[in-house]
Amino acid sequence: MLTKKIYDGINHQWIMFGRDPEKPKAIIDTNQYMVRTRNNALLMDPGGIELFSAMLANVVKQVPVQQISHVFASHQDPDIISSLGLWDKALETATLHAPWLWEGFIRHFGMENISFDAIPDEGSTVTLDSVTLQFIPAHYLHASGNFHVYDPAAKVLMSGDVGAALEPIDAPLFVDDFDEHVKSMHMFHQRWMPSNLAKNDWVNRVRALDIELMCPQHGRMFAGDNVKRFLDWFEALDVGTAIKR
C-alpha cells in the first residue's frame, strides 16, 4: 500500500494511504487519510475489513497505534468503516466521530472499546493537540447523514465520496488533466449523488472555504485550481439520474 505525505506543517501532517496492489480485485479502491499531531492522530474513513491488515501495517510506519486517539467515518458505507470491529480491538481508547444518524447502523460493525461521538447535523469540530479540524455537513452526498473534514490551517478538505473517480489501481495520485479526469467522475457523481439541492447547498458552503487540496475517498486528489474546476463542474452537473424525469 502506498503512503504519501500530502501536507507537512509545523504542528501537524496529513498522510494519504491507498493504491494497495494486494487488494482483492473485486473491491473498490479507497483512499484513507490520517492527520498526525504531536501526541495524537485522526484516522479518516479507515476503510473496509479487507484492507485492515495493510492499513494497520502502514499506520505503524507513521505512528504507534496507541497514538490514534480519533477515528472519523464520513458515513456508514462498508468501504468507509466496515473495519471498525477490527480497529476496535487495536485501539483501546479512541473516539469515533460519525454522523449521529448512523450510530445504530455503524455499531453493527462491532464497537466495544471505542466510544462514539455523534456529530450533529450542523457539524462540529475536533481538536488534536493545538490543531482544530472541522466536520463540514455534506448530507445526501451520497449518504443522508454525511460529513467532510476541513483543516483551515492546512487548507485541506477531505471530501469523502465527493470528487471520487472510478479508476485503475495504478492511477496517479493527483488530477493532472481535469477535462480528461471528468470521464472517470461523471457516472459516479450522477448515479451515487441523489440530490441537486443537496449538491448545490454543499457547493455554496465549500466555496466559502479556502482550499488548496481536496481529497476524495476514491480516485485522485485535486490541487490548486483543480479544486475550483471541480466545484464549477459539480455545480453544473445534473445528479440523481436513475430516476427518469
Add this chain to the structure above:
Amino acid sequence: MKTQKGNPYFVYAATVAAELHKATLVAREISLTASNARALALRAGHGAAGFRALTEFIDELARKTVAASSEINSEAIKMSRTASETARTESALKRFKIACDKASEHQYLTSIYPALKRTEDDFKVLQERFHKQVYQLSDRLNELGRELRTATVLAAMSRVEASASGKEFEESLNVIALNVAQAADKIQTHVKYSQQLFGKIAV
C-alpha cells in the same frame, strides 16, 4: 479451529441449537399426551386402574423431557454464540498477524503487540469456553438420551394395560401409548443428530 470436514464449527453449533429447539417442541407433545392419558384413564374407571398408574410416569417423563430439552436448547444457543464470537476473534487474530508480517520493517511495529496479545488471549479464553460448553452439552444430551429410553418401556407397558382396560377404551389408550413412543422417537432422532454434529466439532 476447524471441524473435521473443514466446515465452520459455528455453523454446526447453530445447527445443534436448532435441532434442540425442535426437540423442545416435541417434548411439549408428550406433555399434552400425558394430560389426555390422565383424563381418559379417569373416564375408563376401574378397568383402567393399571393404566392410570402409568399416566403418572408418562407425566413425569413429559416434565423431565420438556425441562431438559429446553435447558439444553438454551445452553446450545449460548454455545452457538460463543462459537460465532470465537470465529470473529480468530479472524481478527489472523488479520493482526498479517499486519505484523507486512509491518516487519516499520518503525512502530511493536506498538501492535499489545493488541495482538489481547486478541490472542481473548481467542484462548473463547476457545476454552467453547470446548467446555461442547462437553457439557454432549453430557446432557447423553443423559436425555438415556431418559428417553424409559419412554419405550412406558409405551410397551401402556399397550398391555390398554388391552386390560376393556373394549371401549382400549383403542384410545393404545393411541396414547403410540403417541408417547413416537414423540420419544422423534426426540431421540434430534438428540442423535446433535450428537453426530458434536462429533464433527474437532476438539
